[in-house]
Structure formats: structure tokens, C-alpha cells
Amino acid sequence: MQNTDSVMDRLEKLVSRLEQFECRVTASAVATDIHASTGAPVGSGSDIVTAYDEILSRQxxxxxDTAKAVSDAVLEVSEALKRAFVEERRIVYAMAHCKKPSDNEMQALLAPVAREIDAVQAKASxxxxxxxxxxxxxxxxxxxxSWVCCPPGAGAGAPPRHVEEAQQGALFYGNKILMEHRRTGPEHVAWxxxxQELFDALKAYAKEFHKSGPSWNAGGVPLAELGEAPAPPAAPPAAKAPAGRAPAAGAPDAVPAKPPAAKAPAAGPPDAAPAKPPAAKAPVLELRDRRRWVVENHDGDGGLVVEAGDPKQSVYVYGCRGCTLQVRxxxxAITVDKCERTGVVFESAVASCEAVNCRAVxxxxxxxxxxxxxxxxxxLRLxxxxxxxxxxxxxxxxxxxxxxAPGATDEDDMVEQPVPEQFVSRLEGGRLVTAPASHSAA
Incomplete structure (x- = not known):
């Protein structure tokens, strides 16, 4: 009887092991089918794409939608902003499916986003x-x-912190718009x-999925093997609006009108050769004569580092765009010359830190x-x-x-103060006295 019970126990264990093996084989086959049909690696972080698509379809x-009620110029930059977000989705999709790419591959990924940002920067200036x-x-x-360029070693919270800093810079102009249109232009206030809500959502997204740096898929495929990213899912259809009226701004299901197709450029003379774009200068990061660090012509590089070993050395940064430089x-002294959308973080400078001919640094x-x-x-933000x-x-x-500047205590928030741009001068006792202009609220 004991032998019979022993045999039955062994048979039951064997059946259980066979069932577990069958489950594993089935799951593997299903995962292989998914990989074959979608091109996505098994276990990829699809959540980071889905959450990003939510921002695209809503915020x-x-x-x-709100820009349509403001002006054609505001609608134009809003559509450029949308195109930049759509192009950045390609990078988010690559993060979910690929290993971290090389610097050159990353620059190529960023190029379409940078073009949209540059176009808006040109209009703004x-x-x-x-x-x-x-x-x-x-x-x-x-x-x-450019949060996607934050290096992994930038510290906890680097991407959300980067988004917040850009958002705070934009708030400076937003407050001016609100002051001017708060009572007379509700469409401006809505925009x-x-x-603001869009970049609140982007900051929350970065905090949830990329808090310590852009989350590339360590087990993913090389970027060169990734196919074209599928288009984001279409927004839910909006209820048909009355003739001559757009869907109500802010409605969650509102779908913007399709922008007009770009007109074909006028044909030029048949023999006219297209103008050649200026040759890009080679990026430089080197120590010259053991005294002067030179950082030049970098574009979209978020991980530039200068390791200074002597307080007599100086740093000269020239012609960089969309970069982040850390001076350790x-x-x-530090000089930042003719740079755009570039950040420089440094520990200490004996003499001075100077910025000249720069924009949005x-x-x-x-x-x-x-x-x-x-x-x-x-x-410029200092x-x-x-x-x-x-x-x-x-x-x-x-x-x-x-x-x-820091608040009164370490627990207090940072305090922003704009440098005056307008001044009032008057003669007092034969001397010219100049003071910042003050504007009293109406």
C-alpha cells in the first residue's frame, strides 16, 4: 500500500511539472508571435509610450485648440510645438525598444525636434x-x-527638474500675457x-518614468535595427460642430482641424542650382596650453564635462546649441560666447563668469x-x-x-528676480541720477 501511495505521489509531481513546462512553452510562443508581428522586444516598456500618447492626445x-481663438501667429507656433512633441515620440518609442544609442545616433534622433525648436526660436527673436x-x-x-538628453549621472530627478526649469522660464512670459489680457482677452488666458498644463503633464510623466534619467531598454535591440515607429493612436472623434464653428476649446475629445497642405515652392530657373548649406564646424572639447579649456560647436549634447585640475585654468564655451556643460x-574664469539654449553648471570661479551674445542660456x-x-x-537665467x-x-x-537665488532658509523655495530693463534718469543738483523704472498696477 505504501508503494502504491509513493508511486501516486511521484506521478502527481510529474504531471504538475509537465503542466508548468507546457505553460512556459505556450507563453514563450505567444511572446515570440508578438515580437514577430510588432517588431517590439519581449518585455519592452510600452507603458512609457502609452503615457506619452496620452499627453499628445489631450494636453x-x-x-x-485654444490657440485657434488667439491669432494665426500663436496657432502657427502651437502647431510647431505639436510637431516637436510628435517627433519626440520617436525618441520615446526608441527608449522602449532599444539600448542607449551612441552620441551620433542620438543627435540624428534629436534633429527633427531641434528643427522645430529652432524655427520657433527664430520667430521669437x-x-x-x-x-x-x-x-x-x-x-x-x-x-x-531636451530632457531626453539628460545624462544618467545628472542626479535623481534630472529630467523632471529640466522640464520644470524650462517651464519656469516660460512662466515669466506667461505672467506678462496674463497681466495684459486677464480682463480683456480670455482666449489668451486659456492658451x-x-x-502650463501641458508641461505640468510632461513633468509628471518624466518624474514617473524617467526620474533618474532617460529610461532606455537595456535588453533592447540596437537603434539601427529598430523599424519606423508606428503613428500615435488617433484621438477620439469629436462631436460634429455647427457649420463655421470649431469644437469647443478644452473639450477632451476635440480634434483640431487639419492644417492646410504646404504649398509647393515656386519653380525657379531650370538651371539654378540649390544653395549649399554652410558646412558644420567640428565640435571641440580640449585643453589648450594646459591653461584654457575650449568647448566649441556642440549641438544637442547634454553630457559635456570639463574636468578642471588647476584653479588657474579658464573655460571658453563658444557656438554651442541645445547643450549642457558641467565644469568640475x-x-x-568662465566665458560663454554666442550660445543658444545651453546650460553651464560649475562649482567655483576665482575671477568671474561671463556670458556674451547669447540667447536662452x-x-x-x-x-x-x-x-x-x-x-x-x-x-538668461542665473x-x-x-x-x-x-x-x-x-x-x-x-x-x-x-x-x-536661494530662499531665506534651505527649506524655502528659490526666489526669482528679473533684472530691470527700463530706467528713469533725472538731474538732481546738477548730477544725473538714474534708477530702475517702477510700474504701479492700474
Missing amino acids: VEHVV GRRTKEEMHLKLAAEAMGAL VKAV GKVN QLQVTGHCGTFAVDKCDG FLSRESTGADIVTAKSSEVIIV
Whole structure:
């Protein structure tokens, strides 16, 4: 009897093991079928794509919808913002399916996004129009899209922090729009709030899925083997609006009207050769004569690092666009010249930190720097450490310079203060006295 029971126990265990094996084989076959049909690696982070698609279908569409009631110029930059988000979806899709690409591959991925950002930046820096603040808000906010370049070693919260910094820069212009149109232009207020909600959603997305850096799939395929990203799912159809009226702005199911097809360029002379674009200069990052670090001509590189080993060394940054540079160690001086959408973070500078001929740049000191000089810059944010709050800040021929300093205690939020751009001068006792202009609220 005991032998019979023993045999039965062994048979039951054998059947159980066979059932488990069958389940594993079935699951493997199903996963293989999915991989074959979609091209996605098994276990890919599809959630990061689905969550991004939610932002595209809701917040991005809402920005475009609200822009229609403002003006053609605001609608144009809003559609450029949408195109940039759609192009960035290709990068998010690659993150879910691919290993981290090389720097050259990453630059190629970023190129379409950068083109849209550059186009809006060019409009924002062009001739003054009644939508000037709207264009500058969009240009500043779109800098948040470079969160995908944050290096893994940038510290916890780097992507959401990057989005928040760009959002805060855009808020400077948003507040100006709200002050001007709060009572007379509700459509302007709605658009500003829609942009704010969009980047709130992007910040929350980055915090949930990319808190410590862009989340590439370590077990994924090389980028070169990835097929074309599928189009994002279509937004739910909107209820048909009455003739001559668009769906109500802000409706979650509203679908923006299809933009008009681009007109074909006029045909030129048959023998005219297309103009050749200027040759791109080679990027440089090197120490010259053991005294001067030179960082030049980088585009879209979020991981530039200078390892300074001597406080007598200086750093010269020239012609960089969409980059982030970290200077480690104490240096003598730092100069940032003719850069756009570039951030420089440094520990300490013995003499000074200077920015000249720059647009939409950020400087941050984590240690001590006694003097900052800003000359011919448009849109500069200077983040001071508590150790550097007593620094001299000299500005000339510059606009939209914002100083961000620590609060009264370490627990308090950072405090933003714009550098005055308008001044009032008067003769007092034969002496010319100049003071910042003050504007009293109406």
C-alpha cells in the first residue's frame, strides 16, 4: 500500500511539472508571435509610450485648440510645438525598444525636434509683434523637450527638474500675457493655461518614468535595427460642430482641424542650382596650453564635462546649441560666447563668469563666484548658490535676465528676480541720477 501511495505521489509531481513546462512553452510562443508581428522586444516598456500618447492626445491637442481663438501667429507656433512633441515620440518609442544609442545616433534622433525648436526660436527673436510674449513663451517652454538628453549621472530627478526649469522660464512670459489680457482677452488666458498644463503633464510623466534619467531598454535591440515607429493612436472623434464653428476649446475629445497642405515652392530657373548649406564646424572639447579649456560647436549634447585640475585654468564655451556643460573643480574664469539654449553648471570661479551674445542660456554656480557679467544677451537665467548671493552682477545691452537665488532658509523655495530693463534718469543738483523704472498696477 505504501508503494502504491509513493508511486501516486511521484506521478502527481510529474504531471504538475509537465503542466508548468507546457505553460512556459505556450507563453514563450505567444511572446515570440508578438515580437514577430510588432517588431517590439519581449518585455519592452510600452507603458512609457502609452503615457506619452496620452499627453499628445489631450494636453498637446488642447494647446492647439485654444490657440485657434488667439491669432494665426500663436496657432502657427502651437502647431510647431505639436510637431516637436510628435517627433519626440520617436525618441520615446526608441527608449522602449532599444539600448542607449551612441552620441551620433542620438543627435540624428534629436534633429527633427531641434528643427522645430529652432524655427520657433527664430520667430521669437524676430521683429516685434503683438504676439511677441506668446512666441517667447513657446520658445522657452519647448526647451523642456531636451530632457531626453539628460545624462544618467545628472542626479535623481534630472529630467523632471529640466522640464520644470524650462517651464519656469516660460512662466515669466506667461505672467506678462496674463497681466495684459486677464480682463480683456480670455482666449489668451486659456492658451497660457493650456501650455502650463501641458508641461505640468510632461513633468509628471518624466518624474514617473524617467526620474533618474532617460529610461532606455537595456535588453533592447540596437537603434539601427529598430523599424519606423508606428503613428500615435488617433484621438477620439469629436462631436460634429455647427457649420463655421470649431469644437469647443478644452473639450477632451476635440480634434483640431487639419492644417492646410504646404504649398509647393515656386519653380525657379531650370538651371539654378540649390544653395549649399554652410558646412558644420567640428565640435571641440580640449585643453589648450594646459591653461584654457575650449568647448566649441556642440549641438544637442547634454553630457559635456570639463574636468578642471588647476584653479588657474579658464573655460571658453563658444557656438554651442541645445547643450549642457558641467565644469568640475575650481577654475579661474568662465566665458560663454554666442550660445543658444545651453546650460553651464560649475562649482567655483576665482575671477568671474561671463556670458556674451547669447540667447536662452542658463548659468548655475554651486560654489562661489564673485562676479557675473552679462553682455548683449537675450533670455538668461542665473542660478546662484547661497555662497554666491553676494556676487556682483553686471549687465549691459541685455534683456530678460532673471536671477534665481536661494530662499531665506534651505527649506524655502528659490526666489526669482528679473533684472530691470527700463530706467528713469533725472538731474538732481546738477548730477544725473538714474534708477530702475517702477510700474504701479492700474
